[in-house]
Structures are given as structure tokens and as C-alpha cells.
Amino acid sequence: MPTRPEDPARDEKIIDIDVSAEMESSFLEYAYSVIYARALPDARDGLKPVQRRILYQMDQLGLRPDKGHVKSSRVVGDVMGKLHPHGDQAIYDALVRMAQDFSLRLPLVDGHGNYGSLDDGPAAPRYTEARLAPAALAMTESLKEDTVDFVPNYDNQYTQPSVLPAAIPNLLVNGASGIAVGMATNMPPHNLGEVVAAARHLIEHPDAELDDLMNFVPGPDLPGGGKIVGLDGIRDAYASGRGTFKTRATARIENVTPRKKGIVITELPYLVGPERVIERIKDAVDKKRVTGISAVTDLTDRHHGLRLVIEVKNAFNPEAVLEKLYRATPLEESFGINNVALVEGRPQTLGLKELLQVYIDHRLTVVRRRSQYRLDQRRERLHLIEGLLIAIADIDEIIQVIRSSETADEARSRLMMVFDLSEPQAEYILELRLRRLTKFSRIELQGQADELAREIAELEEILGSEQRLRQVVSDELARVSLEYGTPRRTVLLEWAGAVKTAADPSVPLKVPDVPSTVLMSTTGLLARIDTPDAGLTSDEGQLPLEDDAPPVSRSGPRASHDGLRSVVNSRSHGEVGVLLSSGSVQRINVLDIPSLALASSAPSLAGGIPISELVAIPSGTKPVGLIDLSPEAPIGVLATSSGRIKRFTTQDFPRNADTFDIVSLSDDDAVVATASTHADDDRLVLVTSDAQLLHFPASAVRPQGRGAGGMAGIKLADGSRVIALGVVSDAEVAAASVVTVAANSAAPTTDQHVKVTPLDRYPGKGRATMGVRAHRLLASQDGLVLAWVGLDPRASGSAGQALALPDTDERRDGSGSVAAGAIAAIG
Template sequence: MARTRTGSAQPVEPGDYTEKIVDIDVATEMEGSFLEYAYSVIYARALPDARDGLKPVQRRILYMMSDMGLRPDRSHVKSARVVGEVMGKLHPHGDTAIYDALVRLAQSFSLRLPMVDGHGNFGSLDDGPAAPRYTEARLAPAALVMTTGLDEDVVDFVPNYDNKLTQPEVLPSAIPNLLVNGASGIAVGMATNLAPHNLIEVIAAARHLVANPDAPLEDLMRFVPGPDLPTGGKIVGLEGIRDAYRTGRGSFKTRATAKIENVTPKRKGIVVTELPYLVGPEKIIDKIKEGVQSKKLSGITAVTDLTDRAKGLRLVIEVKTGFNPEAVLEQLYRYTPMEDSFGMNNVALVDGQPRTLGLREMLRVWVDHRIDVVRRRSAFRLARKKARLHLVEGLLVAIVDIDEVIQVIRSSDDTGAARARLREVFDLSELQADYILELQLRRLTKFSRIELEKEQQTLGEEIAELEAILADEARLRRLVSDEMAEVARVYGTPRRTILLDSAGAGVSGAIGTVSVKTSAVPLEVEDTPCWAMLSATGLLARSSGADEPQRDDHRHAHDVLRSVVPTTARAEIGVLTSAGRVVRVSVLELPSLPPTQGAPSLSGGVPVAEVCTLEPGERVVTVVSLAEDAPTLALGTAAGVVKRVARGDVPNRESWEVIGLRDGDSVVGAAPVSDEDELVFVSSEAALLRYPASAVRPQGRAASGMAGMKLPDGQRVVFFGAVPAGTDAAAVVTIAGASDALPGTQTGSVKTTAFDVFPAKGRATGGVRAHRFLKGEDALILAWVGVAPPHATGSAGQPIDLPEADPRRDGSGVALPAPVYAIG
């Protein structure tokens, strides 16, 4: 191409031209360019939006998969196809970044609620995924409620990178994804790291905020006591979590779930079943090998990874003979990632600006977003139904006078004239006239007219309902709250992570040189009287004094007591399981809780699974005394069988059966009783039966018990316990719900009643009704009878308020603010 002089169109010879050079200040150019780059990274790549909790690439993946019709009921497609669609239409970046985001959305160990259903190798905690040409993907069920309503003008759409297509600025997000799945990212000058939480707990807090917009942080933390990590494990220390919920920044420690087992007949080992968040078993094994070689770890002979798809994670660490496994476990927590730290830095985009958010602010942003989505959806549906009603009314006019309509149309010269005459003769709008002109002959039947009149009536009712919602802010907020509850019911799962205020009592002495046998009792521990305690969430501990533990100040207590037994520090107790067996446990293995004023936190306890071995599906019912002078033990099963175990010598074994259970039956409750005490059954059909313990004669350990309560077909016992003789204030708590719901996902309705309003009946009878079911309820999902006042707790130990006592024996309950895990 010929070059020209500046300002001239004439061609010139090489070297005979001038150049225009503009001087630019380097500092100004660098500042401007860096700010543009920083803003792009912050807004368009690294930080999630506080409303839907998604980064742009994640939002584009879900939107494009929804647009492609990759629903959970459709077949999977190649991940490479999804990546190509997203890259070509919405995300002008490399395919590697898109596929990495797609993989994370499908990993159950990364997200608490995965949004993509992956088929193939999507990686593990130690290995990366296969290439996108080898894997397949489709939307997970939870992703549907993230994108539902996009065709109803619920969010704004913005142009894509080349202005040829549009994409949603934010997803409708019926799930509080920012809190439920967390997020991590590094921007320019800032970063974000949000921990995953439990969907049921977060929605319970959000619903409380909807009903009480000025609710303080303390009230919200009663619903959301802490993170719920996908891999389970334990969180040790809650003060950092409180700081993060208050200021947006804080940290906590996560610990692996481990228990001491006999790996061989003569050797004990440490079995790890859950690891800290995003820590893989290979990393643990490598660190153990390094620690043994550098002499930081001692007492370890071998590490075996027995993880498989059927049983999940199982890492077996063999301990040398003569070493204390508890001391070795403390070494592992100290020198390996079996104890890891998680720093919470809750940074997200609010109105396009990065902000550090506390728990209340994150919930507020999502609640406001959902209210706006439901309001816009209602307005869209109202306009659409009004438009349809307008056409139906015009069509009804035409059908009523169809002969005249046909005459008008036949006598018109063209379509335009027919339209004008129809509008003039029948007083129709242009839309109605066009709709009548397009009328099909099959719509002229008598049945069609009946259908139209029915549709007109239905549309009128729906329009009135939508107008009422838009006109009443309180009604709109109730609708939003009800939709939140439905999401929690469908997609919620029970809590996986145990929350502990502290790590409990450790092993005294120099950890690296412990060489005492595990059976030896340290002489520095005196055999003083104490109480062994079992909490509602399955934590075991012992008191440091002889005073019986109390739970009077429930509002600020962590967890509630399920059972307590008197014992001594160097004695043994029994853990009774649902399989009808007692497992021997040394009281010395239980952490000692220091005496505190008011209600001491029970979160310093140790999970039951760490001190005794349970079979799959087996759960702990209560703790029992093994003393010779202990009272007889009464047991009740799900099939309505009752038994009193006769006093006798305790077998010299680690575990033994105390009742012969029939196939499919299990122990639901047990309590020490005397003849003067009263036994209580509560069935799933809301029947309560009480009768004196003297009606049940004691039997030997091998006996199968006797008929305790008569049950209709398909019903079962949900509670069995005892009320001590002479108790003045005993209470009955019943919680009703749907029998087909996933345990721990529904709130239900609760009723508290005085125990003395229920008449006593004979053994093996059906009892009296204790709870009247509301619509949608067909069974009791939880019941409790004991000494008042009763206290309820959630799955993480957070307190849940119970209503005042109802004087009616068979009245209905009131709605609960959150699912109740146990009562004590």
C-alpha cells in the first residue's frame, strides 16, 4: 500500500513522509490501564455476586446449559459441547477456565449443593478431572430453581461480549447460593473465601429475616450456628465464626473425624472417616511419611488408604504397641493437615461494588433479591393473564353472536375492513378483532364455549390473587417465605459437620514420648464422682464435679442433654445403641467439661463414634450405668415391644446384647426405672400410652421383651421413656409433619402439653391421642416426654424455642421456625 504525506492524498516515495507521534505520560497510561484491568478482574471474573453467589463464568454455564435444555430428566452431553457453547456465545475466554468452573460446579466435595450432574471422572481431592471430551454433564436438580423464571422478566438481561446475544445480569436464584456453596477467588488487591453452609439452616434464618426485618445478628446465628462443610469433619472453635458473621472476616479450624479401633487382635489404630474441607487422603499420607522421617511423628507403623465408593473415606493409621493412640492422634492434628485452618473473607459484589459482608448483610441481599424477583414475576404474570383474559372476553362475544360475526366478515372487502367493522359493531379492541379473524371453526362448539367461560372465571381469580400480592407487601413477603420453605424441603439435607467450641481435654504429658499402654489409667486422675453426659447431637463428655448438670439457660447453651448417669472418673459406662447392644466405654476417655455459670457449652464433648465402634445404620440411644446397684433398665422398640433388663453381672466383654430384637425392629428409647416410675410410649400416629413400670417384669439379657404398645399396621413408636415417680412438672412435646419427607429437612408443627392431662392405660393398649394433624401432616416425626422444662435443639446444637404449654390434650401444633433435631 502506498504511503502518503500527512494531510495529502498524493503518493510519495519511500522515506518521503512524516509520522504523527503523540506523547503520553507513562504513569498516567499505566494507572489507567491497570485500573481498567483491575475493575475487569473484580467485576467480571474473580468475585461472586451477592445475590446469586455466582461468578460470571459460573452464571453463564448454568444459563447456557438451561438454554440448551440439559435438564436432570434429559441425557448427559459431552462437557466439551457445553464449554464450546459458553465460550462461543457468552464467555470470551479460554476453554480451560470454563471447564474448570464446570468441574467445580459438579464436585460434591467442593460444593455443599452441586449445580451440575457430572458423568465420568470429574476429579477428586487429590487428582484432577479427565479432559472435557471424556466427561459428560447436565444440570443438577438444584440448578433448576437457580434459573426458574428467566422467561418471566424476573431479572435484567445485558448484551454479551459482541452485542449479538443477551445474558442474565444475575440468576433468579431461589437458593441462597453464596452461603450454601461458598466461593473463593483472588482479584486485584482483594480476595474472597466463603465457607459452605447448610441449606435448611440458611433458609430458616432468611425466613426469620423476612418476618422480622430488624432481627439482630444473635437471632440469626441461632439458625446458622456455623458452616456445614461438604466433607463433614469437625469445626473446632466458634469464636472466629462469630467474628466472621459479625464483621465479614474470621477463621476457624477444621478437624478430621477419627476414632480408635482394633485394626488387628493385638494392635490398635486410628481410623479416619472424614477429612477437613478440600484436604485429600494422599496429602495426609505424604505429610505422615514426612513427619515419621523427620521424627516429628512417633508411634506410627503404617498408613493404609481403604477408601472406596461403597464405604467412602477410610484411612487406617496403625499405632505401635505401647503407644497411646490418643497421643498419636494429637500429634497428627498438630503436624498434618488432619487439622486445617479456614480463613473466612466474605467479599462479594453488591450493586456492582465489592463489599465485605457479615451474615446479616449476606442474608439481607439475597432476601431483597428474592422479593424483587417474586414481585417482577407476579407483575409479568398479571400482565400476561390480563392480556389472555382480554382475548377470551372478545372470543366469547364472537361465539355468542357468531352468525352476525360471520355475516360481517363475509360482507367485508378485505381483512382490514373486516377488522374495522368488527371493532365498530361489537365494540372490540384491535387485538380482539385480530384474534376473532384467526378463529378456527373447531372452536365454535358448545364444549369450547364452556371451556372459555371456565377459563374466564379462572383467569379472573388468578388476576385478583396476583393484584392482592402486588398490593400487599406483607402478603408478598409471606409468599417469598413459603417458597423458601419449599426449596428447603425439597433440596435440604441434614448437617454433616460437627461444631465444637473447643477440642476437649487432650492427653497430658510430652506427646512425642508417650509410651504408656492404652489400658493403663493415668495415676494423676483421681477417681472422683462425676456425671457422664450424652448430648442430643451425639457428643459424650463428663462433668468435673459431683453436681448434676442442668440446662436452665437454654437460649445461650450449645446442645441439650439426652441422658446423664452418675459415675466416677475411673469407672466405665455403657452406651446403648438402637441395635439393642451395650458398648463399654471408659469414663476417662471422655473430655471433662469445666464448671461454668448458667449453662455450660456441651460442644467440648467428643463424638460417640470416636470412643466406640458402631455398625452401619446403628445409632446411640442413651448412656447407662454399669454399677452393680444401678436400677433396672427399661427399653422400648419401634415395634412397640417393652423390656426391663434384670440386674445381673455385667459381661466382661466390650459389647453385649440386652434384648433380642426381631428383624426390622430397633430400640428407640431406654431409661433406668423403679417399680414406682411410669413408662411412656408415643407412636407415629400421635397416640400416647403411659402405665407403671411395675406392669413389666424384669427379664434376662437374652429375652425379647413383651408387648408394650398396640400399634396399627404401618405405624411405629417414635419415643419411649420414663417419668420418675413423684415428678410434679412433666411435659410432652410432639412435632408433626409429613412421613415421606427427608429427616431433618422439614420444620413441622410443635405442641407442648402437661403430662398429667394424659390418662394412664393398661400395658399393650393403644393409648390416647396426643396431637391433631394439620393439612399436609400425617405422622409424628419427633416426640419427647420428661421433666419440664423441655429444650429443643437443631442439628448443630443451636437452640430452638418451643411454645408455651397447650392445655388441650389433642390440639394441633404451631409452626416451628427451624427443623428440630432433638429435645432434652
């Protein structure tokens, strides 16, 4: 077989190289490219190359905040075609992040359309639109004033800024994250106002210590708010560039339904979405790592923001459940700070002071270069105006010289020689159209020249004084902070113990079964006080507070005081009943009633819940009091408007029925009040609308079953009715008071006369008698509208506000004194 002749041109040149050296060299080139050109931000403007190119190209396209949005695809295409030699997806991802208000503390892109959420990605770039956000203008301003160097793009057809002027300290304000080769960066966002304050302090005091700067920047300020727990790691990061801190969701305990408490989450840790939280909560509940949760609901919307509602089962302590959730779910997350950024093209790990110093040095350079550029421009303009002033002063001679010249070069030379002009001045005059001379006047030109001279002097002062230059930078930072700054969103907690943990024995997971005092106020609120070793001794007794504590009061937007209509002692895992005027009882779990904290001062009933949210009140009826439904409850007593009185026990009450009757009433009768009796010598006191009072021992009324209608309590005159029932122990008779309020029933809140008289001024009589007169009625009054018997009376208005009662009147049949206000209730 013939062989082909060898072709010398086809000879290949083979070079022997060391593979390890080639790999090392190639890897270093790749690593440098990733570090410098892709993954790490520049410490001066806080931007990665792709972010810088996006903002610059959008600025070149004129996509300012006062212009319309354009398709994101157009922005991505322009950036990729002219500046960024990488894929469109990487460019769009960077664009999206700069538009997300949950990613950046100060977004730089104003996005229109679906730019994603914490749980979902954005729509495709053909469906979204973008333009520069107002803050981005501060990043790109004065680009055309020679403030930064421009470098060629990847194919040398265009130029791009090597760094933006960045009037905003973007790296600290918006943070950064990125993974390079052998290194990574992870920086949290901060508050613009705080960072600017620290930078201005460092400008004025270059030798400032870290503690001085931390007085202005105490910690990160995350876009979604939340809480940062423990500040030691933050200080480490500010000192060395590395540290960690924990972020927690913002949560509060609320009544999510009338009978259930829940945990309401309104802010989540940085970059944690609600769907992820819900999924992890459900997983923790399924695996029994968290107990006591009955449901999780996401009520987030655009109008009210984030709202995750976690319902807690009765008998579980919401605070303890929340601490369990912090441990088992993303409601608490760790953030590792790693402040790695490029300084003069080299990656460095920077602390707070170093980050601020690099930025300040950059701004000093930008302002210096801008001032020099403006100075040159104004000097050039002033030089031309001075030549124009000469031309206007000798306009006829100027025209003559030009007309008599053969060529433009000759005219230029003769103008320079005759009028002592420079070449630029002469050229400017030659190029000036004669018709423009009509627009000029010597006065206007002289004014322009004076203004330019003033600006030149100011710019020369800035360039000639380092202190003046630093002051300009500081003033510009102050303006940026005023224009774009917002209040802090993230709460800083010094140590983790600032929030009780589940391991704290004072916060048990389950609510213990302890003695509980249930309160019903005169304005219709229900509340309870869990007291391990104390309770009220009687329905009219005082709360278990210190001897010098003020009376029970209700504070809030509607009222500053509220009396107690009914009080029973039960247990936190027990049940109480609400007695309605129809004679029926509705059962309530004590745990369904909001708990008030017991302190050295009286608890506020503003934390209570309206009775109507716990029980269904039929039309035409009203709640009159509380009943202890426990088997060991004392004997109860009730009175009806027709003068009937009944004592009852809970022994024959149904155990499973939510609603049941405890007295038989005629059609025109109604229950007016209920209380408890603890001994047979307790005094039962009835007061009628025609101002009659009768009291007799409890032993005169034997207990009856719940189907009975009671016994005759007081004999009524025609047209009168019972309006009050009081139970006073034999030992308390001397201290008890009777409060009566007389008025005209047609206008019960006007022209009221009120009287406070000791109970022992009224003689006792037998059951079913008329009693004695308790109040002398005036001609304008037709009876009593309110009455009350017990210890320490409190009067309140219709909104629960406190009203003063008059001094004690020893006359049992006196007419009283004018009320201080319209009394709506006494308790």
C-alpha cells in the same frame, strides 16, 4: 542518493501522554474487569460470570435433569462461542467445580465421568458429560418471565442474564473463592436448611440481630463433614465479614487388628484429600515429629466412603498420637473467611445479615417482576377470552360481518364498532380458524375466565401488599429447603479444649505401665481395666468400684449382662496367658486387650474383644481361664475333668514361647478351670457332674513343674466328671456360695433346676475322697450341667443376658427350684 518525496498521507500523529497517568488508567480498567467480570461472585445469586453463563447456556440447551447427559466439550464450546470471551480451560474448570460434591454443598451440575477428586484433577472435557443438577433448576427458574435484566454478550449478537433469579441462597450455601486485583474472596459452604431458616426469620423480623440469625446458622456446614473447632472466629466473620476457624478430621479409635489399636479417619477437613494426608503423615514420621505410628492404609472405596486407618504401636496412647497428627498434618486446617462479593457492581465485605439481606432484596425484586409479568399475561389472556365469549354468543353475526367486508382492515374495524371489541380482540377473532370454534364451549371459556380472574386477583394482592410479597418469598424458600435440604454434616465444637490435646498430662503419649485387671467373661470376651491403685483381690472378687456400684454388666445389641469367668491382676505392659482345655497356654500382651474406662458405675464388657481374635483355638478345645505370667504371680491351680488337681508357679514357664503346655493330660482328660491361690489355707472346691462337692485346703496340693500331671483331687464315681473348680480364702468361706444347676444332659438347657447354698453348709474332707452330695437330683435329671463357687454369683443366658437366681437355700442336698430361663453360664 535521491530522496523520496514526503507523502503527507504517511505522516503519523504522535500524542504526548503522561506515562504514570496512562498506567494508572489502564490498570484500573484491568482491575475493574477482573473484579467485576471474572473473580468475584454477585451477592445476589452467588455466581461468578462464567458460572452464570454456564448454567444459563445449559438451560438454553435444555440439559435438564430428566434429559440425557451431553459431552462437556459441547457445553464449553457453546458457552465460549456465545457468551464467555475467555479460554475453554477456564470454562471447563468452573463447570467441574460446580459438579464436585466435595467442593459445593449443593452441586449445580450433574457430572458423568471422571470429574476429579480431592487429590486428582478431572478428565479432559471430551471424556466427561454433563447436565443440570436438580438444584440448578431453582437457580434458573422463571428466567423467561422478565424477572431479571438481560445484557448483550461480548459481540452484541446474543443476550445473557445479568443475574439469575436464584431461588436458592447460593452464595452462603455453596460458598465462593477467588482472587481479584487487590482483593480476594473466600467463603465456606453452609447448610441450605439453616440458611433458609435464617432468611425467613429476617424476612419476618427485618430488625433481627446477629445473635438471632446465628441461632439458625451456627456455623459453616462443609461438604465432607469433619469438625469445626472454636466458634469465636465464625462469629467475627458473621459480624464483620472476616474471621478464621479450624477444621478437623473426624476420627475414632478402633481395634484395627486383634492386637492393635488404630485411628480411623472417616471425614477430612474441607478440600483436603487422603493422599495429601498420607504423604504428610509419612513425612512427619520420617522426621520424628510424630511417633507411635506403625502403618497408614487407605481403605477408601465408593461403597463405604473415606476410611484412612492409622495403626498405632503398642504402648502408645492413640488419643495422644491423634493430637500430634492434628498439629503436624492436614488433619487440622485453618480456613480464613473473607466475605467479599459484588453489590450493585461494587465489591463489598459483608457479614451474615448483610449477605442475607442482599439475597432477600433480590428475591423480592424477582418475585415482584415475575408477578407483574404474570399479571400482564393473564390480563391479556382474559381480555382475549372475553372477546371470544362475545364472538361465540353472536357467531352468525360475526361471520356475516366478516364475509361482507372487503378487506381485513375493514372487517377489524366493523367488528370493533358493531360488537364493541378492542383491536386485540378483533384481531384475535379474525386470526382464529373456524374449525377451532368447535373446540370451544361457552362453559369452558367462562371457566377459564373465572380462573384467570382469580389468578389476577391473587397477583394484584401480591403486588399491592409488601407483607404479602414477603410471605410469598418466604414460602418459596421453605419449599426449596424441603426439596433440596439435607441434614448438617459438620460437627461444631465450641472450643478447642473440647478435644484433649497432647499437652494435657491426662493424655500421655505412651500408655503408662500401671496395674491392670484383665477380665474374661462367660461369653468369651476379653477386656482390661487399668487401675493405678486398685485391683481385684482374688479371682472371684469384685471389681474395684464404689460400694453401691452395680455388678459388672455387658450392654450392647446382643446382651445386657455378662458374668466373669476368670480375672487376673497384671500390669498394662505385662503378659497374661489363656489356658485352653488341652492344657496349653497362649501368651497375650495386656496392651493388646481393649481397655475399659473405670467409673463410679460398672464398666461395660461390650467393649471387650472375643478371645478367638487374639488367640488361635484349635478344634476340640476351648478357653477355660486366664493365668498371670509375671514372675511375681501367685500360685495357680487347675482342675481336670478326671478329678486331677495341680498347683503351679510361673517360674519355669518359658519366656519366649507364645504357646506352651503346663500340665500333662491323658487322651480322655481335659482342663475344666483355673484360678489362683494366695495362701495355703485357701479352700480348693471341686464339684462333679453327679452332684458331689469336695473342698480341702490348698496346702494339701504341693506345687509341681509344668511337665507334671497333677495329683488326685476328688474320687469320681463311674461316668462322672469334674465340672467346676473354686478357690475361696479362709476368711471368705462364710460369704461364699455354691450354685448348682441340674438337668438332663441330653437337653441341658431345658427343665433346669438351680440352687444357691452357702459354702459353709458343706463339710470339708481330705483330698482324693468322694466329698458330699451338693444337689438332690430329680427323676428326670441325670446330673449337674453347671456349677460355680465364689462370691456374688451371676447367671446369664447364651447371649449374655442376665437371668435371676433363686434365693439362698440352706439345704445342701435340696433339689432347687425351676430356673428363670435357660442358664448357659455362671460367673
